[in-house]
Amino acid sequence: MIKVRDLRKVFRVHQKEPGLAASIRSLFHRKWVEKAAVTGSSFDVSEGEIVGLIGANGAGKTTLVKMLSGIIHPTSGEAEVLGHVPWKRENEFRRQIALVMGQKAQMWWDLPGGDCFELLREIYQIPRDQYQQSLNKLTDMLGIGDELKVQIRRLSLGERMKMELIAALLHSPRVVYLDEPTIGLDITTQRAVRDFLLEYRRENAPAMILTSHYMEDIERLCERIIIIREGDIVYDGSLERVIREYAPYKQLRLHVHRADQPGVDLLEKMGQVIDCEPGSICLRVDREKIPEVAAELLRKFSVIDLSIEDPEIGDTIERIMAGSTADSE
Amino acid sequence: MSLSLFLHIVNLETKKLMSYRVDFWITMAVNLVVNLVILWALWTAIFSESGSEIIGGWDLPGILSYGVMVFLTGRIVRGGDLQMTVATDIYEGALSRFLLYPRHYAFTKYAQQVGNIVPDLFQSVLMGLVALPVLGISSTTAITPLTVAMSIPTILVAHLLFFMMGLIPQYIAFWADNVWSLSVMLRFVTMLLGGAMLPLSLFPEPVQQVLHWLPFAYLFEFPTLVILGKVDFSQWLIGIGTCLLWCLAIGSLSIPVWRRGDLRYTGVGI
Numbered sequence: 001m002i003k004v005r006d007l008r009k010v011f012r013v014h015q016k017e018p019g020l021a022a023s024i025r026s027l028f029h030r031k032w033v034e035k036a037a038v039t040g041s042s043f044d045v046s047e048g049e050i051v052g053l054i055g056a057n058g059a060g061k062t063t064l065v066k067m068l069s070g071i072i073h074p075t076s077g078e079a080e081v082l083g084h085v086p087w088k089r090e091n092e093f094r095r096q097i098a099l100v101m102g103q104k105a106q107m108w109w110d111l112p113g114g115d116c117f118e119l120l121r122e123i124y125q126i127p128r129d130q131y132q133q134s135l136n137k138l139t140d141m142l143g144i145g146d147e148l149k150v151q152i153r154r155l156s157l158g159e160r161m162k163m164e165l166i167a168a169l170l171h172s173p174r175v176v177y178l179d180e181p182t183i184g185l186d187i188t189t190q191r192a193v194r195d196f197l198l199e200y201r202r203e204n205a206p207a208m209i210l211t212s213h214y215m216e217d218i219e220r221l222c223e224r225i226i227i228i229r230e231g232d233i234v235y236d237g238s239l240e241r242v243i244r245e246y247a248p249y250k251q252l253r254l255h256v257h258r259a260d261q262p263g264v265d266l267l268e269k270m271g272q273v274i275d276c277e278p279g280s281i282c283l284r285v286d287r288e289k290i291p292e293v294a295a296e297l298l299r300k301f302s303v304i305d306l307s308i309e310d311p312e313i314g315d316t317i318e319r320i321m322a323g324s325t326a327d328s329e
Numbered sequence: 330m331s332l333s334l335f336l337h338i339v340n341l342e343t344k345k346l347m348s349y350r351v352d353f354w355i356t357m358a359v360n361l362v363v364n365l366v367i368l369w370a371l372w373t374a375i376f377s378e379s380g381s382e383i384i385g386g387w388d389l390p391g392i393l394s395y396g397v398m399v400f401l402t403g404r405i406v407r408g409g410d411l412q413m414t415v416a417t418d419i420y421e422g423a424l425s426r427f428l429l430y431p432r433h434y435a436f437t438k439y440a441q442q443v444g445n446i447v448p449d450l451f452q453s454v455l456m457g458l459v460a461l462p463v464l465g466i467s468s469t470t471a472i473t474p475l476t477v478a479m480s481i482p483t484i485l486v487a488h489l490l491f492f493m494m495g496l497i498p499q500y501i502a503f504w505a506d507n508v509w510s511l512s513v514m515l516r517f518v519t520m521l522l523g524g525a526m527l528p529l530s531l532f533p534e535p536v537q538q539v540l541h542w543l544p545f546a547y548l549f550e551f552p553t554l555v556i557l558g559k560v561d562f563s564q565w566l567i568g569i570g571t572c573l574l575w576c577l578a579i580g581s582l583s584i585p586v587w588r589r590g591d592l593r594y595t596g597v598g599i
Binding site for chain 1: 331333334337338341344345422425426428429430431432591592594595596
């Protein structure tokens with residue numbers, strides 16, 4: 001449904017030195033620099049797939065989403081969404097996509113949700129029966145039927161985001177872009193939004209691209225992630241694979257009797273010592289060595305408790321975003 | 330764009346503006362009082378200083394009627410003073426939302442502008458009914474049901490022209506972040522050269538000749554002259570046709586500017 005090939009976007013940014021003199025100088029002469037926001041991205045997204053686009057602030061996630069939704073033109077490269085070039089903005093294309101931006105309200109601030117949805121029905125030319133059915137279903141799923149007559153600006157952030165989601169999905173789009181849809185929401189609302197998106201995906205199978213800084217969004221919603229660093233895709237694959245490739249170790253936590261504390265020298269032969277307190281040890285051990293090391297510890301020491309954990313996926317992704325490679329781990 | 334969508338947007342915009350009731354009534358009352366006082370003080374002084382009964386084809390009640398009517402029709406033509414809305418959309422990134430809709434952006438904005446006419450129209454009629462009787466009877470103007478009827482399409486076409494003329498300066502926001510000064514300048518130029526400050530017949534003859542070939546007169550002066558009965562039927566038809574041709578010409582010019590600007594749009598904003 002979505003094909004992206006070597007897509008690039010370079011912005012020309014005005015650079016201004018601080019101070020009054022620089023401000024006066026900039027009236028006559030401006031210094032421009034080129035900033036590559038996306039540097040040659042290529043990937044595909046299939047029907048029913050939710051792909052998580054992950055990266056630090058300014059990594060190029062939103063720029064990529066803006067290009068794929070047709071809002072901005074790329075500097076070079078190709079993209080095809082539902083067989084259309086997004087930035088040509090053919091109506092047939094725009095009728096089948098939706099974009100939700102968590103950081104930017106897209107609804108009419110002064111109007112109640114019900115009026116906004118009626119307007120969207122006209123804009124997308126949704127038949128009245130289909131519109132009413134979709135609206136009832138979406139408001140039921142999100143539990144905000146009572147707020148349809150309230151001006152958008154008078155709603156809470158969570159309620160507004162739910163309205164934004166309904167507005168985006170009323171016309172049953174086949175491709176949905178979600179740019180930080182849970183940003184700023186409380187935990188309960190975040191969960192409600194995630195559950196809603198999963199249910200919507202189950203029933204409608206759209207292709208979805210989701211950007212988020214919340215790992216829980218990614219873990220709950222996405223089987224596949226794309227990690228972007230400085231405009232460059234550094235990982236594209238499953239969530240499980242990212243752990244295997246970038247964190248080829250597990251953490252082994254051990255509680256022993258204080259009198260039977262193993263020596264650090266011995267522990268360092270087994271793996272990397274993360275923590276060594278009296279009676280409590282944490283080791284980072286290569287995945288393939290885990291059975292052997294665990295057996296040896298159990299055999300040699302009087303172990304009270306032993307647990308083996310995968311590293312936090314958020315930590316792993318954070319390290320990738322910060323520049324780690326599979327080899328360097 | 331379908332007619333039903335156009336009317337829907339018009340309806341919503343009207344509802345939105347009417348919902349701010351305090352603002353709605355205060356704006357109307359303040360505008361009416363301030364303008365009446367300025368007009369009366371200015372033109373009474375001019376007529377008494379000159380000692381003439383008629384200046385540039387207008388007597389005192391006539392010129393006061395012109396002042397009131399050009400102010401009232403001008404409010405409608407300017408469509409709620411939304412001339413910065415496109416530039417603001419570009420600057421704040423709100424344009425992104427419209428680019429996602431399967432509808433043309435400029436048409437959507439135009440429908441919004443028309444929606445802004447309705448409260449102005451309502452206010453202007455009320456203000457006219459209050460103000461005109463106190464201005465006295467003029468021998469140089471003749472407001473009749475026919476001139477009122479002729480003025481309706483004239484004002485609508487003038488409104489379209491005003492919208493079109495505002496597009497290109499606002500599209501400059503694709504290149505320059507803030508085009509507020511450009512918009513203010515356009516407002517002053519259109520008001521001065523369009524006859525919103527005083528009738529163009531009071532301008533020197535060579536200036537009038539130049540203005541004849543420009544679109545400004547069709548914005549404010551022409552609709553006002555129509556309503557005051559100073560334009561006959563054939564002049565009216567020619568005026569409407571010329572105004573529409575200007576709309577077409579300016580609209581055509583705005584298309585390449587939009588296309589070039591669109592390539593630069595970044596979708597960033599507040």
